[in-house]
Amino acid sequence: MRPTVHDIAAKAGVSLATVDRVLNNRPGVRGVTRDKVERAIETLGYVRDVAAANLAKSRSYPLVFILPEGDNTFMRGLAAEVEAAKARSAIERTAITILSVPAFDRVALARALGEARALGPAGVAVVAIDAPEVVAAVDALRSDGIAVVTLVSDLPGSTRDHFAGVDNVAAGRTAGALMGRFLGGRDGPVAIVAGSMLVRDHRDRVEGFSAAMAESAAGRQLLPIVEGHDDPAEVERLVGGLMADHADLAGIYNLGAGNRGLIAALEASGRGKDVCAVAHELTPHSRAALTSGTIDALLNQDAGHEVRSAIRVLKARADGLAVISAQERIRIEIFLKDNLPVDPA
Amino acid sequence: MRPTVHDIAAKAGVSLATVDRVLNNRPGVRGVTRDKVERAIETLGYVRDVAAANLAKSRSYPLVFILPEGDNTFMRGLAAEVEAAKARSAIERTAITILSVPAFDRVALARALGEARALGPAGVAVVAIDAPEVVAAVDALRSDGIAVVTLVSDLPGSTRDHFAGVDNVAAGRTAGALMGRFLGGRDGPVAIVAGSMLVRDHRDRVEGFSAAMAESAAGRQLLPIVEGHDDPAEVERLVGGLMADHADLAGIYNLGAGNRGLIAALEASGRGKDVCAVAHELTPHSRAALTSGTIDALLNQDAGHEVRSAIRVLKARADGLAVISAQERIRIEIFLKDNLPVDPA
């Protein structure tokens, strides 16, 4: 049977109250007594029953999620996952507030972080934009003792507790390696379509992609990066332009959202299948394009995993506990037409 | 504030005892009363506090893990993950017993399942061998009301509750697609090295690989499958033979364990880098070989995830609860030299 506080008290020859004082480091315990208790804890291998403790404390975790608005499927999916987590609030003892801000608007984001701070939550999860005012707002939260996790896009210069997202440099490198291998002997330049170079995840992907292309396809020309702002219509216009301007275009890497636009433009051009396309995020649209051969490879991050991981980490940090980092590593999935999961994602 | 049993009692105008009778469907409640209570539960949106309930029940989950013995890194890693889970027993209210059986020995496995049954646990996780006596032993456990999860290798003909592992047909297809693309114009046959065709996961991988190769590299000759029994020494011997017999060998797919043997044989041959090698499982050895270029792609399943998922599912099934299937899907990771995780796995 697992030892309880009573067992420690008995073993250490002290009262329950003293054990409680030691466990929750309340004042009024002499060093010697504290040592006695800690030895008893050690030898008995006592671990606090977190469930019972939370019950006794009737602990709850008010959390704030700050998400960008926008028309793209990935962010809408992310929002849906946060809603799903909200529906589990009762079970998980969380109380989730969602704040929406215009995409790529650093000022609005900093303001939203201020709002979140005013709510005095236990933790905040935010899709970050890499800008000084955002860093300042995050640091302000942290100095209030509020846990902060960046979601999808990181903010390395800040004091955020954790980043719940994929290694985007590695994602870019993977895209580059696949592109290099898939292009084979084909000639012609490769285009890069980003959402916005304001966000860290997109910058990281560009960096990784360029590096891997330089290795696996040395000498291949990379066209200047264009920004589609994760908007399908804008991406369609941009890709249409690229196809028109470069008759010998060999590949396109769309590292942001707006795959609908990419696919539409590729298909409209009539040479969609000749261009090697690598993109991010598995959605009904991108899945269909992968199956049909318009897209050659998809890199995916699971929004549900990211949201659940963010919540786990926020709760743990709010309690001052450590996290199992291996469990919180978000994986990059690679989908080819041959390994699509059965369940339509 | 989240509603409790007291709130239901008040809302329904009945006593706490009656609410308890309804919630835990104990006898002695009239239909009308039951309905009243259920309506109150519905309108208040009550959800049982599982932590408090488990505390009150002082629930614990005795589990048995049945793992194959053997010298390969993957299975040793799997065992280590089970040990790690065992170390978390106190926190997770589990009591884990590990049974080891000789690899690929169906009779010993069936006997071990019988032993497990005699222990009367809440659930059993087993690395299955696809054989009638194993199916029978699993079904016997199930008919005792013991939850059963297959781990890594499935047993589709049985009544097991769940399979905690990857979609191995998809894994094989992915390997085939990568091989097809990576081979490019190179001529020559492709070899397949399995562990044993007795286990379902290996059979599934062969099926998927063959199908994908037929599509993406039609006409490519596949050599007859050889079995290395997940043993590094045996695999080294086999691959050495293949290299010697087929001077024009274009690719090797090692779908079982024993990568150390594969790598050693490839490197010894002197033409290791000319042969496209696809293998499974990221280990220190395979990682080094991927970095050096001896192996071209690695498919990986995360043993830690599989073990944790198996435990979650076993606990849920023991309580008769549903599982969030999206959360329990084990992903196939694809590693190229460019997207290796920083942390040495």
Next chain:
DNA sequence: GCATTTTTGATTTACGTACATCAAAAATTC
């Protein structure tokens, strides 16, 4: 050695649920 401060003990209540017991009320049978 006395007063003062610090440390410790004993005890109680609470968290939300499970489970048991016994009495009271209501419904059913004949």
Next chain:
DNA sequence: GAATTTTTGATGTACGTAAATCAAAAATGC
């Protein structure tokens, strides 16, 4: 309508921890 059965209420204990109170004991200062 009395006897019986079924249903319901009231109440208490337990799970393991948190948190508070008040009294008792021990250590400290001078």
